Amino acid sequence: MKYTEMEKKWQKKWDETGVFNAEPNDRKKFFIIFAYPGISGFLHVGHMRGFTYADVIARYKRMNNFNVLFPAGFHASGLPSI
Known part of the structure; x- marks a missing residue:
């Protein structure tokens, strides 16, 4: 299989x-992020709370016709965390 040819085709x-x-589109823009838990401690329910808050807010804004960017997988600094 020639991957370069396949890549060019697609x-x-x-x-x-x-x-x-x-x-x-002309929808208002909304951007939300959350801080991932650090690697220096144990996971606990508080870590999930932070994600849940951000997720609920993002979904609420989408339901109210906002153009939402919720980049899960990125740290609050904007750098990839996964």
Whole structure:
């Protein structure tokens, strides 16, 4: 299997279909993040509480027609954490 040929094939198809093109909209934007637990201690219910608060707020904003970015998998600093 030639991976470079396969990659070119799919990149061409994606370009033709516009699969990665964003659709502009006039909805208000909302961005929310939460801090992941550090590696220096044990996990406890308080860690889940922080994620749950952010998740509930993001879902509430989506239900109220906001364009929400909730980048799970990134630390509060914006760096990848997974």
